[in-house]
Amino acid sequence: MLNENIIKQIRDYADKNNVPIMMDEGINYLTNYILENGVKRILEVGTAIGYSAIMMCGVNSDITVTTIERDEKRYLEAVKNIKKMELEDRIDLIYNDALEVNLDGTYDLIFIDAAKAQNIKFFEKFENNLNDNGTIITDNMNFHGLVDKEISEIESRNLRQLVRKVKNYKDFLNYNERYETVFLDIGDGLAVSKKRK
Helix, strand or coil: CCCHHHHHHHHHHHHHCCCCCCCHHHHHHHHHHHHHCCCCEEEEECCCCCHHHHHHHCCCCCCEEEEEECCHHHHHHHHHHHHHCCCCCCEEEEECCHHHCCCCCCEEEEEECCCHHHHHHHHHHHHHHEEEEEEEEECCCCCCCCCCCCHHHCCCHHHHHHHHHHHHHHHHHHCCCCEEEEEECCCCCEEEEEECC
């Protein structure tokens, strides 16, 4: 079982330091999905401070997570949190840009929660590491409610570009014939992409 006090400390740190971690209903969906589908091996793109990796490991004692983070400060915080939880033997933390990382293993679940502008690249790079009956879940598909807005209504140029990228990723998933994707209005929006048989 996970130490609730440490979980609370991680959430508080995220809150104080503006580190985006999964919303409660998003993490609840994710952990239930892992439980219901007997997921054992997980690849996470975007560790941040280790919150979701820890929560996913908390589902079952035989789950392992490989997780990638390129921001040094967040990576070091994740190392600390994973140590506190005594999960070093089950969470393999890689400090690098995910697009530079090549992995040999295969995974039951790939969870993408990193730079939104790179989602298509992450998907295409790591889908080769997905088991035949595996799933790719992507967070922040609503991007704080901005994806449903008209692009012209968004004032910041950077935000407009990001929202465009998220919309492009949605199109990419919708037209991807190898996967069947369901978009869920849970947390900040999830895309659940299952390999077609």
